Amino acid sequence: MLKTEINELLTQTGPGTPMGELFRQYWIPALLAEELPENDSPPVRVKLLSERMLAFRDSEGRYGLIDEFCAHRGASLWFGRNEEGGLRCAYHGWKYDVTGQAVEVPSEPENSNFCAHVKLRSYPLVKIGDVLWTHMGAPDERPPLPEFEFAQVEPEQTYISKRWQESNWLQAFEGGIDSSHVSWLHSGGLKSDPLFKGAKGNEYNMNDLRPFFEVADAEGGLFVGARRNAEEDSYYWRITPWVMPSFTLVPPRGDHPVHGHWWIPIDDHNCWAYSFDYHPTRPLTETEVAAMRAGHGVHSENIPGTYRPVANKDNDYLMDREAQRRGEYFSGVKGIAIQDSSLQESMGPIVDRSKERLVSADAGIIKARQKLRKAALALQKDGTVPPGVDPAHHRVRSAAVVLPRDAAFIESSQDALTAEPGKPHASV
Amino acid sequence: MVPILQNSCARATSLEEARYRIDIPIEGRRGARVVALDDGAATLVRRLAREPWNAARFYTLPAQEPGEPGTWLHRTSGSSTPLADELAEGDVVVMIATRNDASAAAVETLGRAAAERGIMTAAVALGRQEGMTNAVRALRPYARVLLVNGEESDVAELLTAIRS
Numbered sequence: 138m139l140k141t142e143i144n145e146l147l148t149q150t151g152p153g154t155p156m157g158e159l160f161r162q163y164w165i166p167a168l169l170a171e172e173l174p175e176n177d178s179p180p181v182r183v184k185l186l187s188e189r190m191l192a193f194r195d196s197e198g199r200y201g202l203i204d205e206f207c208a209h210r211g212a213s214l215w216f217g218r219n220e221e222g223g224l225r226c227a228y229h230g231w232k233y234d235v236t237g238q239a240v241e242v243p244s245e246p247e248n249s250n251f252c253a254h255v256k257l258r259s260y261p262l263v264k265i266g267d268v269l270w271t272h273m274g275a276p277d278e279r280p281p282l283p284e285f286e287f288a289q290v291e292p293e294q295t296y297i298s299k300r301w302q303e304s305n306w307l308q309a310f311e312g313g314i315d316s317s318h319v320s321w322l323h324s325g326g327l328k329s330d331p332l333f334k335g336a337k338g339n340e341y342n343m344n345d346l347r348p349f350f351e352v353a354d355a356e357g358g359l360f361v362g363a364r365r366n367a368e369e370d371s372y373y374w375r376i377t378p379w380v381m382p383s384f385t386l387v388p389p390r391g392d393h394p395v396h397g398h399w400w401i402p403i404d405d406h407n408c409w410a411y412s413f414d415y416h417p418t419r420p421l422t423e424t425e426v427a428a429m430r431a432g433h434g435v436h437s438e439n440i441p442g443t444y445r446p447v448a449n450k451d452n453d454y455l456m457d458r459e460a461q462r463r464g465e466y467f468s469g470v471k472g473i474a475i476q477d478s479s480l481q482e483s484m485g486p487i488v489d490r491s492k493e494r495l496v497s498a499d500a501g502i503i504k505a506r507q508k509l510r511k512a513a514l515a516l517q518k519d520g521t522v523p524p525g526v527d528p529a530h531h532r533v534r535s536a537a538v539v540l541p542r543d544a545a546f547i548e549s550s551q552d553a554l555t556a557e558p559g560k561p562h563a564s565v
Numbered sequence: 566m567v568p569i570l571q572n573s574c575a576r577a578t579s580l581e582e583a584r585y586r587i588d589i590p591i592e593g594r595r596g597a598r599v600v601a602l603d604d605g606a607a608t609l610v611r612r613l614a615r616e617p618w619n620a621a622r623f624y625t626l627p628a629q630e631p632g633e634p635g636t637w638l639h640r641t642s643g644s645s646t647p648l649a650d651e652l653a654e655g656d657v658v659v660m661i662a663t664r665n666d667a668s669a670a671a672v673e674t675l676g677r678a679a680a681e682r683g684i685m686t687a688a689v690a691l692g693r694q695e696g697m698t699n700a701v702r703a704l705r706p707y708a709r710v711l712l713v714n715g716e717e718s719d720v721a722e723l724l725t726a727i728r729s
Contacts, residue, residue, distance in 0.1 A: 138591075139726050278711070295677065303578070351705075353694060354714035450575035453568070483575065487582045492591060495726045497657055497687035499711045503726040504712065545701060546712070547694060 138491035139506065142209050142292050147509055148305045148487050153185035155513040160186055160382055161274035162516065162526050165284045166411050167202060168192055168401050170267045177219050182558065186273060188402045191215055192262060193235070196222045201235025208239065208255050213485050233257060234517040257436040263287070267297050268411070272364050284528040285384065286556040287413045289399060293420035296394075296429045300437040302478050305487040306383060306408035310400040312477050313385035314377055314501045316363040322476050325466045330473065332414070332425065332434030336383055336391030338537045339372035339565040353547050355531025357381060359510065361501040362546040367539045374546045376554060378533040379505060381512065381525030386535035387435065389564035394421055395535060396435040396444050406486035409444075412474060417534075418561050419420065430437050437474040446475055454479040454531075490542035492556040536563040566674060567644075593619030596656030598722075599728035600638065600675060601625045602700075605663030606691070609717055614641040616721070621729035622651065624719065625673050635674030648675070652682055660688040661720055662700040669703035676707020689715040690725065 139147075150157040165185070170182050173194040180193035182205060189205040191214050207214055207226040214448035216227040217422040223230040223240055231252075237259030239252035261269045261279070266288030272279050287295055302309050312318065319327075322343055327339045345365035353360045358379040367373040375388035394414040401409045412435040414421065423430075430467045432438030437446040448455040456479075461469030470479045495503065508524070515521035524530060536553040539548065547554075553563030568574035593620055599621055601610040607625040614623035619714045624638035627645055636648050641689060652658070658679045661674060672688075688708035690697045692715075701713055 138726055347709075349705075349709050350710070351711045351713060353712075378728065450578060453575045479575070482578050485578050486580050489583075494728065497685055497723065499661070499726070499728055500687065500710045500712055502722065503723055507718070507722045542706075543702060545698065545705075547692065550700075 138493055138495060143506075143510060144487070144490040146513065147506060148307050149405055150306065151405065155517045156509070157186055158274075158401065159358075159513040159559055160524055161272075161280070161361060162280070162523055163382060164270045164272050164280065165276075165401050166299075167262060167271040168411070169411075170264050173200065178232060180215055180217065180219055180224060182213075182215050184403050185271070186402055188273070190260070191224070192269065193219050193224050195224075195235050196220065199235045200264065200269060201237070202262040202382065203233060203235070203237040204257035206257075207231055209242075209292060210259055217242065218469050220351075231255075238401075250470050250538070263352060264290070266295060267292070280522075281528050282485055284531045285380075286396075286417065286532065286534065287415040289558075290415050290417060294417070295413060295415035296421055296426055298429065298439075299444050300408050300409045300439060300474060300478070301443075302400075302410045302482065303406070303450060303486070304408065304478075304482045304484065305405055306402040307409050308399045308481050308484055308488050309410055309477075310383045310385070311502050311505070312481055313398050313400070313501070314361050314388075315380050316350065316361060316377060316501070317348065317498055319522040320348075321419070322467055322480065323473050325464065326476075327351070328472050329465070330402050331428045332393055332396075333390055333473075334446055336393065336537075336565065338373060338375070338388075341367050341415050341539075341565070342375075345373075350498060350500060350502050351546060355379075355524075355530075355533070356383075357527070357533065358503065359504060360547060363564055364546070365552045366542070370542055371539045372542055374536070374550070376536045376538070376540050376546060376550060377501075378535055378554065379501075379542075380530055380533060381523055382509065383427075384525070384531075386533065387535040387560050388535040390537065391564060393564075394425060395562055395564075397535070398435065400542040403459045409507075410474070410478070416562075417556075432472055432474070433474050437472060437478075446478065448475045448479075450479075450482055456478050461539045534562055537565045538563050540565055576669035580688075583689060591728070593728040594656060595602075595620045596654050597621040597659065597724060597727065598651055598655045598657070599623045599659045599661065600725065600729075602660055602662045602667035603664040606667075608729060609663070609720065611641050612660060613721060613724070616723065618729055621724055624651070628669060633670065633674050634668050636676075636703040643706070649680055652678055652684060655679070655682070655684050657685040657687060657729075659720070659723065659729075660704065661691070662688065662697065662704065665697050665699045667700040667703060671691045672703045672707055685709060687723065688712070688719050691715045691719075692702075 237257035239255035512523035
């Protein structure tokens, strides 16, 4: 249960809101690099944190993220021409560079300095891995660039997709640290999904449906450990790191690639779910990449030319009652990603958390909400830099390990939970 | 069957449709039992007991008690009470430790008694994990949910979230 005013604080991310200002402290994914594939490629409309912008890549390969609307009459620059080092409005020909600076106003005299005083709001756009990242906070508070391992390994070791989720970011993110739903909602996938199946850990998962949970503070967020019986003298631990504000890693299974997510608010009723797979020590195989492209694992099959899943709320997520009866999919919905989105969207655009009935097993969610609220209020009150901004906080890993029954999961897994180039991941 | 009304398909997740959700008061939890395992936790529990709660009950461990540690509890009002009586209507036991020497025997008694009755167990270990290893080791087998590296406010947050 959460008071209505705290629910509003955590779910509203527009300009000037406490949580919106918190998100603006971080480098966040703005779009995939594939969306701007070459110099002078068509501009892309981007809405993030309730601000409408336009991303483009100019003739020299520079990326820009600027206000979507022309300063002249407010027409969308999406209709503009991306050419010769800038984006020209289709209406009256005003032209802007990647910083949002007007560089030509054709109606003014040739030697006029009018355009020097016209600048659209803009944010940096930086390619790291297959993601274009932005920082929407104050330029003088811009932190160092992010150092998440999935975006730093060689290109052949990583794959990322994104999908539109029609719900507030918080209920999508909360699914990422809610380990107890996996044995239920995703139980079918553990047996059949090509990116999950075959791991010894899956047996431990399915043989013990009542895990114990431990939640431990981390410098950048939390570690959530789910403990299940393994052998007589050991436990199977699945450890999920959360880096603030909304980055999580799924504990790995066998030698499968490691999955993870970033949830980014589009506005208060929609978010992007960025989902990735990477392997820290080897290239992804063709079979793995084909499975990811087909929407297996944490990925979704999207409507061609869009990032909207084929299975969405307009078609009841292609619910298949026969598959549900057969036990193929616990909910009747195919695919891990859509299993999550179908239930999270069913809660409504912003779930009313004053009506929920949490149990102590939801301690990870309870603690995460508390950390977000405290960080947002501390930022508002005295400018405290929140956890997760420092790139050192990004160098984490998830882990799936079998430990002696008396071992503490954090101390015993310290090395496994730290990202280092070329180090194998800890997985069962 | 193809849905013909908005409320019979997934489009009913709109904000507008949320107006039609059945809205009845939610009954709070009746059976939260909060037990301090050491002196530091006792101070916190006494303070929490003064807050308005739904039906949560707060206890400390008696300094001297008959029988095994944990079989008797001390109410924050001062009187002693058998654990078995207090668990009769319980649905979650929340144990709180602030020191590394929290009574492992009491934890075991509480944990076993809760497990026998099908009562959920949770624990909050306040303080840095490296200084709480013994307490965490004692709690781990009996707390189905364990918050380590906890802060004082975690206890109130947890109790509030589960409608104690």
